[in-house]
Amino acid sequence: MSREAVVVGAGLIGTSIGLALTAAGWGVHLRDRVISHARVAEGLGAGTVDPPVSREVALVVVAVPPRALGEAIGHALHSYPCATVTDVGSVKAGVLAALWDRQAGLERYVGSHPMAGSQHSGPLAARADLFADRTWVITPHRRSAPSSVAVVHELVQACGAREVVMDVEEHDAAVASVSHLPQLMSTLTAGTLTDVPDTHLALAGPGLRDVTRIAASDPVLWEQIIAANQAAVLDRLRGVRMSLDTLITAIESTADRDELRRQFERGVDGTRKIPGKHGRAPATYGQVVVEIPDAPGALAKLFADVGAAGVNVEDIAIEHDQVRQVGYLALSVTPDQVAGLERTMRDGGWVVSS
């Protein structure tokens, strides 16, 4: 198999893929409706604007906006008859449906979707490591050739991403929940700021910036994404509207502090479901609980001894026994380290709760 690739669409994603493939030794040819984008991508090292030899192309990555995807994929299947074609669109089912009646070449199409990007767009925001350690979903269909799935797998590997395989409906449901709904909530929140006086906005903190960061994304792109995932997105939005109604009712009835607190607790529970770093399941840690003596300087020594133990402490919390009037430091470590740390602290003269 040759290692000649074509990237169609020299935006943020396409250019980043070009950079990663080039670094991995592929010969990348860049195509874009707006020639300047391809030239800038070339200037950044993402490939060449020179055309390839069509039959030598092994991989085509279609990275154009959602509305143009079906046509661009069909065109690529036709123009590069030996190539695996993948797209990186945010919504998969509709694109596949538009292509399904194609007789020739559909076995060479395997959709995919790298879960990466930001509110920035265009080739100048591209990075070779944009996909490093990120999830990349592959959505083969029942006519996809295994050899084509293998080529897309190579693409994901070359970009340093973690592969997840799903069918197109499951993918679209998943992104509706973890990407499209949060985007809309961010956009709605940011939209409220247009009516806020500048003197009030002077009080803005990092919390507001975090919530509204992705609201700066390209409206033209997102209008297409949402329209392409209409049913799944509506389902999530109607659900959150019901939660919003419940929340408003809880705040209106001054007596219902319990419901208000439950809403906040549900939010905390939700954040704990998000996977930890590197895609691992939310971490489960064991705890080592050490008594805090009531003596000057003791706490500093306790911290020092914990550090000297050389165990990676993921989290620390304070607990307090109101009856005995004693404080405790609860150290969160991986379960396999609990016994060893307990032993080390006891050896150092500390009182460890069992």
Next chain:
Amino acid sequence: MSREAVVVGAGLIGTSIGLALTAAGWGVHLRDRVISHARVAEGLGAGTVDPPVSREVALVVVAVPPRALGEAIGHALHSYPCATVTDVGSVKAGVLAALWDRQAGLERYVGSHPMAGSQHSGPLAARADLFADRTWVITPHRRSAPSSVAVVHELVQACGAREVVMDVEEHDAAVASVSHLPQLMSTLTAGTLTDVPDTHLALAGPGLRDVTRIAASDPVLWEQIIAANQAAVLDRLRGVRMSLDTLITAIESTADRDELRRQFERGVDGTRKIPGKHGRAPATYGQVVVEIPDAPGALAKLFADVGAAGVNVEDIAIEHDQVRQVGYLALSVTPDQVAGLERTMRDGGWVVSS
């Protein structure tokens, strides 16, 4: 004036204030209902758990949860008869109303609110620089003594924050918009995740994490904050419910792509209203537009020459003339640098649009 201070409540905010005041040369005395918190704060260098000489205390910072504020402030005014008392609560009007009928000492109370913090709580999360370059609102009332306002000003200075003066109603309206509504939107978004399968959550990206970050905040604290700012928060929530209804209708009617795009554009406009770094108004830049020649390696040389010009380029964008089929690099710089950079680029042989 002595430089003896008392911090009541050794949580994230109180301990951070203790650290900052200690670094600025104040003698800080720590108080907390949970003794372990005060001991940990002492161990971290935020002050001492030894009691002060009451009449020598010049400043009391009350950093307890909203429900306990009124009583704690009243207690502090009584116990430290020469001290200015400030609180750092997120909602000001209700607290002031609860204290208003006090005859003695109210002139020594000047409420304030540092716009800092995170979803973490407790003394172990504290930092001396938590307030550096952040906004700190001071809300003097009409009976506040100027000398007490001056002491709170010193506190803000010692913590490295930027002072903003507001009356209590305006403050509560402002935080409803820039803090409380975004908190609730984050909490609602995170709450939807409790129904999402783990296999779908594996696709979570930084966008979701950004939107839901502050949803991990303490439910008990936030239930009190929202309840204390009921009217203003309800007003914002009802407004966003209307926007959500409009959004749902727009997505339901497949024809209305314009309304959908308008919602996203409104979100983008909202993000642009948030002040830039260091509290400056959203920056206004001038543009220098340079033609991108159609020659290999030219773009790299263009970037190199821009870099050599030594001008701080805040942003770069690509523009394209579809008629002339020419691309342009638009460089955003501060307005006072525009003329100089244009001259430098022309001297280097580049074509600069005027």
